[in-house]
Amino acid sequence: MTIPEKVINRLTMYHFILEDMEGSEKYVSSTKFANFLNIDNSQVRKDLKYVDNQGKCRVGFEVESLKRKIEECLGFKKTKDVFIIGAGNLGSALAKYDSFNDYGLNVIAMFDKDLKKIGTTINGKKVFDIVKINELTGKMGVKTAILTVPREFAQEVASYVAKSGIKYIWNFTTCILDVPKDVKVWNENLIGSFLQFTQNDNDI
Amino acid sequence: MTIPEKVINRLTMYHFILEDMEGSEKYVSSTKFANFLNIDNSQVRKDLKYVDNQGKCRVGFEVESLKRKIEECLGFKKTKDVFIIGAGNLGSALAKYDSFNDYGLNVIAMFDKDLKKIGTTINGKKVFDIVKINELTGKMGVKTAILTVPREFAQEVASYVAKSGIKYIWNFTTCILDVPKDVKVWNENLIGSFLQFTQNDNDI
C-alpha cells in the first residue's frame, strides 16, 4: 500500500512523540497527538489507519505496539545506505547526526575533492576522492546520495554523481539540479521552509 | 495577500533557477521551470500570478524582472534576525551556511550550555551561555530561534527559550515540542523528509 507523503511525514512525528512516552505511559489518544502537532484529531486517526493498529474506545492507542507498527510500516529497522557528497560543514554535521542511524539511514562513506579532507574520517565515515564514486557506487550497491557541496559546484557534481549510477539525490544545495530522467531529486529547501514558516507573520 | 505555503516553497525554487540563468538568458518559460521541478507548467504560471509579473506570449517571463519581483514578494532583502540554540555540529553548520544571508536570514548570536563553547565565535557569531538568552532576546528584539540541541534536551530548552520571549521556533531536533500557545513551532523533520523521498521506492 502506498502511503501519501504527508502521512509519512506525520507518522514519523507521531513516532517521535511515542519515543518520549514509551516506558512512562501505556496509552495515547489521537487528541494528544493532534495537540502536539496542531492538527485535527480525526486526521491523526485516519493517518493511523495506514499502520495496522487499532485503538480502543475510551482509552486510545497502545504506545508500545503503535510505535512498533510505525517502525515496521515505515521500515525504520531496514538499513538504507547513502553516500554524502561534500565533506563541508553541512555534510559533516549530517555525518555526525545520530538520529539518522536510529531511523535506518546509514552513511556508508563521504566524498569530496579537497585533498585536505580526502583520507580523513568523520564520525567513522571515510572521506574519498570524488573521482572514486563511480567505482564505489558499483561495488557497494549504493543508490542514494546526499548532496551538500557549495552551490556553484552542485550541478557539475550532480551530473557526475548521476553518471556513477546514483539514482536518488537528496539535495541540500540552493541549486535546482538538471539530471537524467531516471534520477530522482528531492530538494531539501531550507530557505523555502523557513519562509513557509515565517512568511505570514510580519513581526519576524 | 497571503500566499499558500507550497507556493512560497516553489517560488524560492524558481528563484534558485533564475539565479543561475541571470546574465545568460533574458527570458524563461513556465515549461522550463516545470521541467526542472517535475511539475505541471500551468502550476508554474499560477504560482507566478502571486508575484506581480506578467509573461509575454510566445516568449515567456523576463528573467531579471521576475527574479526581482520574487525577491520583493518574499522579502529576501528584508533582514530576519534569528538565534541559533545549540552550537553543536548542526548549529555550527547552519551558522556557516552562507545561503541564509543571501535570503535575508541573519544569525545574530548562538547559545549553548557547554563552557568550552561559550565565548567562542563561529563564523562571526558569538556563542553565549544559554542563561543569557532572556536578557538578549529582550535587548535585541529577536523573536525567532533555530533549535539544534540534542534530542534529550530539546523540550527543556524549548520551554526555557519560550519563557525568554522567543515566539517562533524552527525545530531541527527529533523531539516534538510542547510549548505555550503563543509560540509557533516549525518542525524541520529531516527523517520524515527522507522517508517521503524514498518510501515508495523499494530498491534503496
Add this chain to the structure above:
DNA sequence: ATCTTATTGGGAATTTAATCACAATTTGAT
C-alpha cells in the same frame, strides 16, 4: 501577408487533503 508554433492566462474539472459530525463503544463513577 499568411501560416505555424510556442507560449500565456485562466476557466473547468479532477484529485487530494483536511475538517466536521456523530453513532458506537467502553470505562469509571454513582
Add this chain to the structure above:
DNA sequence: ATCAAATTGTGATTAAATTCCCAATAAGAT
C-alpha cells in the same frame, strides 16, 4: 445497574491543490 464522559472509526462535507484544456496572442518562418 445506570449514567456520564472520553474516545474511536468513518461517512459526509468542505477546502485546497493540481491538472486539463483551449482561446488568445505574438514571434518567426515562408
